[in-house]
Amino acid sequence: xxxxxxxxxxxxxxxxxxxxxxxxxxxxxxxxxxxxxxxxxxxxxxxxxxxxxxxxxxxxxxxxxxxxxxxxxxxxxxxxxxxxxxxxxxxxxxxxxxxxxxxxxxxxxxxxxxxxxxxxxxxxxxxxxxxxxxxxxxxxxxxxxxxxxxxxxxxxxxxxxxxxxxxxxxxxxxxxxxxxxxxxxxxxxxxxxxxxxxxxxxxxxxxxxxxxxxxxxxxxxxxxxxxxxxxxxxxxxxxxxxxxxxxxxxxxxxxxxxxxxxxxxxxxxxxxxxxxxxxxxxxxxxxxxxxxxxxxxxxxxxxxxxxxxxxxxxxxxxxxxxxxxxxxxxxxxxxxxxxxxxxxxxxxxxxxxxxxxxxxxxxxxxxxxxxxxxxxxxxxxxxxxxxxxxxxxxxxxxxxxxxxxxxxxxxxx
Amino acid sequence: xxxxxxxxxxxxxxxxxxxxxxxxxxxxxxxxxxxxxxxxxxxxxxxxxxxxxxxxxxxxxxxxxxxxxxxxxxxxxxxxxxxxxxxxxxxxxxxxxxxxxxxxxxxxxxxxxxxxxxxxxxxxxxxxxxxxxxxxxxxxxxxxxxxxxxxxxxxxxxxxxxxxxxxxxxxxxxxxxxxxxxxxxxxxxxxxxxxxxxxxxxxxxxxxxxxxxxxxxxxxxxxxxxxxxxxxxxxxxxxxxxxxxxxxxxxxxxxxxxxxxxxxxxxxxxxxxxxxxxxxxxxxxxxxxxxxxxxxxxxxxxxxxxxxxxxxxxxxxxxxxxxxxxxxxxxxxxxxxxxxxxxxxxxxxxxxxxxxxxxxxxxxxxxxxxxxxxxxxxxxxxxxxxxxxxxxxxxxxxxxxxxxxxxxxxxxxxxxx
Numbered sequence: 156x157x158x159x160x161x162x163x164x165x166x167x168x169x170x171x172x173x174x175x176x177x178x179x180x181x182x183x184x185x186x187x188x189x190x191x192x193x194x195x196x197x198x199x200x201x202x203x204x205x206x207x208x209x210x211x212x213x214x215x216x217x218x219x220x221x222x223x224x225x226x227x228x229x230x231x232x233x234x235x236x237x238x239x240x241x242x243x244x245x246x247x248x249x250x251x252x253x254x255x256x257x258x259x260x261x262x263x264x265x266x267x268x269x270x271x272x273x274x275x276x277x278x279x280x281x282x283x284x285x286x287x288x289x290x291x292x293x294x295x296x297x298x299x300x301x302x303x304x305x306x307x308x309x310x311x312x313x314x315x316x317x318x319x320x321x322x323x324x325x326x327x328x329x330x331x332x333x334x335x336x337x338x339x340x341x342x343x344x345x346x347x348x349x350x351x352x353x354x355x356x357x358x359x360x361x362x363x364x365x366x367x368x369x370x371x372x373x374x375x376x377x378x379x380x381x382x383x384x385x386x387x388x389x390x391x392x393x394x395x396x397x398x399x400x401x402x403x404x405x406x407x408x409x410x411x412x413x414x415x416x417x418x419x420x421x422x423x424x425x426x427x428x429x430x431x432x433x434x435x436x437x438x439x440x441x442x443x444x445x446x447x448x449x450x451x452x453x454x455x456x457x458x459x460x461x462x463x464x465x466x467x468x469x470x471x472x473x474x475x476x477x478x479x480x481x482x483x484x485x486x487x488x489x490x491x492x493x494x495x496x497x498x499x500x501x502x503x504x505x506x507x508x509x510x511x512x513x514x515x516x517x518x519x520x521x522x523x524x525x526x527x528x529x530x531x532x533x534x535x536x537x538x539x540x541x542x543x544x545x546x547x548x549x550x551x552x553x554x555x556x557x558x559x560x561x562x563x564x565x566x567x568x
Numbered sequence: 569x570x571x572x573x574x575x576x577x578x579x580x581x582x583x584x585x586x587x588x589x590x591x592x593x594x595x596x597x598x599x600x601x602x603x604x605x606x607x608x609x610x611x612x613x614x615x616x617x618x619x620x621x622x623x624x625x626x627x628x629x630x631x632x633x634x635x636x637x638x639x640x641x642x643x644x645x646x647x648x649x650x651x652x653x654x655x656x657x658x659x660x661x662x663x664x665x666x667x668x669x670x671x672x673x674x675x676x677x678x679x680x681x682x683x684x685x686x687x688x689x690x691x692x693x694x695x696x697x698x699x700x701x702x703x704x705x706x707x708x709x710x711x712x713x714x715x716x717x718x719x720x721x722x723x724x725x726x727x728x729x730x731x732x733x734x735x736x737x738x739x740x741x742x743x744x745x746x747x748x749x750x751x752x753x754x755x756x757x758x759x760x761x762x763x764x765x766x767x768x769x770x771x772x773x774x775x776x777x778x779x780x781x782x783x784x785x786x787x788x789x790x791x792x793x794x795x796x797x798x799x800x801x802x803x804x805x806x807x808x809x810x811x812x813x814x815x816x817x818x819x820x821x822x823x824x825x826x827x828x829x830x831x832x833x834x835x836x837x838x839x840x841x842x843x844x845x846x847x848x849x850x851x852x853x854x855x856x857x858x859x860x861x862x863x864x865x866x867x868x869x870x871x872x873x874x875x876x877x878x879x880x881x882x883x884x885x886x887x888x889x890x891x892x893x894x895x896x897x898x899x900x901x902x903x904x905x906x907x908x909x910x911x912x913x914x915x916x917x918x919x920x921x922x923x924x925x926x927x928x929x930x931x932x933x934x935x936x937x938x939x940x941x942x943x944x945x946x947x948x949x950x951x952x953x954x955x956x957x958x959x960x961x962x963x964x965x966x967x968x969x970x971x972x973x974x975x976x977x978x979x980x981x982x983x984x985x
Contacts, residue, residue, distance in 0.1 A: 184658050184962045185596030185701045186712070188875070188920065191748040191766045192703065193710050197759075437822045440762030440815040442754060502760065506815045510822055563707070563759045565752045567766060567811065 193565050196433075197443070201549065201559035205431070206424050208549050208558065210410055211519070213417035215300060216476040218530040225417045226396040227299035228527035229538040230367035232270075232376070233397045233415065234287065235359030236352040237278035237541075242456065243402040246359050246415070246541065247303070248350040251296055251394040252378045255341040259388070265381035266337050268314070268348060269389075270362040271374040272326040277458040277541045278358035283321055285360060286353030289314035289330050291340055296347040299396050308349055313337050317355055325373050328362070341380075347394070359458075359541055364395045366527070399541065408551040409451055412467050412544040414522035414537040420546075421472075422446070423517040426508060435564060437510045443563035446499040448485070448520075449556040454545035463540045466497055468524035470535060471504050472516040477532040481524045497546070520546075592715040593665030594698035595654045596962050597925065597953070600918045601864055601876045602744065602832070603697030603717045605857070608632060609648050609672030611970035615933025615947035616885025617910020619851040621839030622780060622796035627892070627935075627943050628974050629676040629688050632837060633798040634736025635778035637726040638684040642941050643677035646690075648972030656962040663962075667698055671970065684734070685727040694718040697746045708754035708761075718744040718770075718832070726778070732785035736778040742803055742832055743771040746864070763814040768864050770830050774803040792843030798836070805830035807865040829869055833862040847889050847896045856880040859917035877924055881914030890935040890943060906935025908947070916953060921960030927953045933970075941976035 186192070200206065215222035234248040250268070268289060276282075290308035295301065313333040320328055330350075340346040352359075363374025378390040397415065405411040410420045426435050435441075446469075457464040466485035473479055482504055488496040501518065508515040522544055523537040547556035597604055607613070612628045613620035620632040623639075629646055630636035648671035656663045674690025695718040703710040724738020750764040778798040783790030807830035813822040839853035859876040890906030891899045910931040915924050929951025936944040946969075953964040 183661060183702060183704070184656050184663050185599045185699050186703050188596060188599035189699075189701055189712050189714070189748070190599070191750060191764070192712065193750050193752050193762075193764055195707055195710070195752060195754075197707055197756075438764075438811060438813040438824070440752065440764070440813060442752065442762055442816065443756065443759035445758055498758075500758070503817045506817050506820055510820050561758070563754065563756070565762050565764075567750065567764045567813070 192568050194568050195442075195563070195565045197561070197563040199559050199561055201557055203549065204425060204428065206422060206549075206558075206560060208410065209421045209423070211419050211421045213419055215417070216529065216534050216536060218476070218532050218534065221530070222300055223529055224299040224301075224396060225536050226398070226415055226538045228366050228529050228536070229396055229415075230364050230370060231273050231275065231361040231539045232364045232395055233277070233359050233361050233399070233541055234350050234352060235278065236356045237359060237456070239278065241404045241454065242543065244359075244399065244541065245352060246397050246399045248362070248397050249296060249301070249303070249347055249395065250350075250376050250392050251347040252390045253393050254344045254346075255380070255390070257342055259382070260338065260341045262382040262384060263338050263341065263380050264334065264383050266332040266334050266341075267379040268330040268332055269377040269379055270328040270330065271376065272320070272323055272328060273361040273363055273367075273374065274322050274324050275361035275458055275460050275540070276322060276358050277456065280358065280459055282357045283319050284317070284355055284357070285320040285328065286317040286355035287315070287330065288312040288351045288353055289332060290349045290351065291337065292347050292349050293340065293343065294345040296345065296394070299394065301398075303349060303398060309336070313348075315353065317353055320360075322360070325363075325371065365392045403543070405545055406451065406454060408548055409454065409545050410548045411454065412520055412522040414463070414540045414542045417537070418522075420520040421517050422520065424505070424508070424515070426505065426515065427512065433562070433564070435509055436566070439509055439564050439566045441502040441505040441509070441562070441564050443561060444500065444502040444505045445561040446501060446558060447561065448497045448499070448546040448558050450495040450497060451545040451547060452495055454543070456543045458540045458542055460540050463523045463542055466499075467544050468521045468537070469499050469501055469504070470519045470521055470524055471507070472518060473514075474516070477534050479535045481535055482518070592698040592713050593654070593667045593700050594652060594696055595665070595953070595964060595966070596656055596663070596699060597916060597918050597920070597964075598697050598699040599701070599714055600920070601859065601862065601873050603695040603714075603746065604916065604918075605695050605879070606671075606693045607855075607881070609692035609972075610646070611648055611933060611945040611947040611972040612908065612935060614949055614968070614970045615908035615910060615931050615945070616851065616887060617883035617912040617929070617931050618855070618881065619839055619841075619853040619883045619885040619910060621798055621837045621853050622794040622841035622851055624780070624782075624794050624841065627890070627941060627976070628945070629674045629690065631672070631674070631690065631692060633778035633780065633796050634688070634724045634726050634738045634776060635734040635780040635796060635798070637676055637686040637688050637724075637736055638728050638734040638780070640676055640678050640686050642976040643675075644941075645675045645975040646972055647673045648970060650971070651969040653967040654964055655966070656964045658962040659959070665700065669693070669696070669698070671972070683727045683729060685725065687723070687725045688738070689723040691719065691721050694720045694742065695744075707756065708752065708759070710753070711751040713749040715747045715749065716745045718742060722776070724776070728782075730785075732782050734780040734782060738776050740774045740776050740800065741771065742774060742805065745769050760816040762816060765812040765814070767810040767812070768807065769810060770805040770807040770864065772803040772805040772830075772832060774800055774832070776800040792849070794841045795839070796841075797838040800835045802834040802861070803832040805832055809865050826867065828865050828867045830864050830866065831862050831872075833857050833859050847891070848886070849889065850884065850886045852882070852884045854880070854882050855914070857917065860919075875919050876917055877919040879915050879917035881912060883910060883912035885910035885931075890937055892937045892941060892943065904937050906943070908933040908935070912951075921955040921957050923956040925953050925955050925961060927951060938973070939977065943974045945972045945974065946970070
């Protein structure tokens with residue numbers, strides 16, 4: 156008897172296993188009775204009611220209520236000039252060393268500023284000429300917010316150099332300084348050296364900065380002091396950054412993103428207007444929110460720093476600079492044969508805003524984005540290049556080049 | 569030792585049955601309202617066409633009529649599983665779905681012999697809302713999965729205040745969690761999918777009353793006759809809709825609960841059974857349940873769900889009772905088995921195709937003695953569901969295999985001191 160029972164059980168289990176293991180066709184017949192179907196919508200939006208673009212310049216970031224220049228924590232000091240077409244840009248390096256005690260200062264017989272090359276060029280990437288002027292500035296540089304003009308610098312440069320200098324990492328560029336002019340300033344707390352491009356400079360070169368120590372301890376600038384007892388001592392900076400003067404012009408109907416200057420484009424989206432046909436809400440899934448921009452290649456220039464040429468960043472804005480959140484780079488649409496179409500996926504931002512409308516402060520397009528620790532705060536800045544991206548804006552006369560959104564969303568009916 | 573092995577093997581089988589199967593497939597009609605009703609979780613009753621209001625079941629815990637528990641001679645523990653196969657067609661489209669489901673667990677025992685006072689408690693499905701659907705229309709496929717259904721937890725007592733009358737009452741806690749899980753996909757690779765979930769959670773209390781008139785105790789001329797009836801009044805449900813949107817960024821799930829009410833309909837059954845001989849009996853039942861006033865969820869009280877309607881069912885069943893301990897004389901092998909046959913005809917409680925859907929089914933099964941008073945009951949039900957107005961809703965052919973074990977072992981019997 157038990158044998159039969161076992162047999163039935165085994166047969167039943169095997170049968171059920173086989174049958175439920177079979178590949179079934181999922182029903183389509185029940186759809187008409189299903190109460191909770193999902194509606195999917197895909198559309199293109201480029202109207203101002205949905206999105207607004209605005210140029211913005213953000214040269215200072217706010218750290219615990221204090222303004223700090225965007226390049227304060229840069230790991231590269233950028234020095235040079237680019238004057239090609241309507242691009243007119245100059246970048247100065249600024250380095251400050253701690254004061255020297257009087258006794259040691261009296262022993263100094265020679266002074267050199269040593270810069271460590273970083274393989275980077277912006278502008279004329281073929282030129283290896285380095286034409287620099289080194290100036291001093293006294294009692295003008297207090298912190299990284301300093302803004303300088305030629306009138307703030309010493310009447311004459313303390314060094315001029317015009318030489319061929321190869322572009323190799325940690326390659327030392329020695330800048331011998333005028334001992335007579337510089338030695339009296341070594342004991343001063345508020346002295347700084349400013350390096351400007353000379354007339355033969357056709358590009359911008361990069362040198363390691365104090366904040367590059369963690370990546371390459373050999374790359375930071377040094378002040379080399381030769382003493383009368385035969386010793387040589389080295390001083391390391393307390394402050395170094397670069398100041399960019401951008402006098403370039405952007406064609407009408409276009410907007411430019413420029414690294415190291417904080418020149419950005421702010422985009423605001425009205426997602427939940429009652430009159431909008433989208434009817435987005437907190438229960439909407441944003442399956443695709445691609446911002447499509449068309450590049451003006453004639454007004455765009457990228458440095459040789461490969462990592463920073465992928466595409467501009469999308470950054471979700473917070474109330475504090477430290478609350479900015481990068482969403483990643485845009486990417487080049489290779490299906491466009493002109494290679495001028497960039498796409499930015501912002502679905503995460505939109506989904507966040509739909510669920511937390513108070514966080515909808517817009518997002519920014521930035522040339523690049525890197526997290527720096529400034530004043531103990533983690534803040535994203537675009538400070539280690541000068542890349543210039545110019546895109547056609549929403550008011551471009553050629554409507555086919557205007558920005559637009561491809562929006563796919565779904566929600567329960 | 570051998571019997572112990574069998575016992576634990578069967579127990580293991582039914583414990584395994586609690587595990588969720590990978591699929592939640594079922595009838596397209598399961599999508600409507602509470603899902604299609606499960607007439608009985610009991611394989612004995614299923615094999616008899618769903619008859620059992622006047623079962624006089626000595627070796628099973630009757631889930632149709634609590635008055636029937638007065639027939640219990642021993643403490644019993646039962647557990648059941650079932651397998652469903654559904655082939656549906658409509659306008660040239662055919663679907664095939666199947667599932668294995670846990671079908672309930674119960675326990676009952678006689679307490680006081682003079683009035684045959686007994687009690688029982690259990691857990692079993694009342695409706696099944698399982699189904700999977702795919703919508704392949706542009707811009708991308710959507711998979712819809714419905715899981716769960718309505719469940720019943722009961723506790724009750726039965727007794728015979730007079731030898732000819734058995735009365736039973738039980739308290740039913742109706743609880744349900746019908747989950748609609750939706751997955752959206754896109755053929756456009758730039759677009760990411762999304763998930764949605766809408767859960768219908770509900771619960772309510774109702775009594776169920778049962779009565780049996782036992783001919784043996786009324787008149788010798790009525791020997792072998794049992795008439796039974798049971799009634800469950802409509803149940804007010806406390807219902808909640810919970811909507812969960814899991815967007816592409818799954819860390820920002822949105823969940824919202826909306827409170828409301830629902831209504832599970834009254835049910836009435838009446839049946840008559842007659843012993844054709846000592847070992848053979850036949851039963852006919854009529855069952856009605858008006859789902860036209862039922863609804864799963866509404867923010868406020870409403871008159872009903874337009875997709876639901878009244879259902880009714882007639883069924884007949886014939887059984888050769890199992891000869892477990894020689895009560896029908898000495899027999900061996902297959903002759904000891906119980907044999908069951910049944911037929912049912914009814915209308916489904918779904919208001920589709922303008923005029924509803926009919927259901928015809930044939931059934932059969934075995935009651936296999938295992939040990940002491942333990943029975944392994946197997947059932948098979950095969951039938952069709954056909955819309956009254958042809959072509960307006962899916963035609964279905966279904967097969968349901970059921971198995972339950974009604975344990976009653978020596979160790980269930982209290983030791984006298």
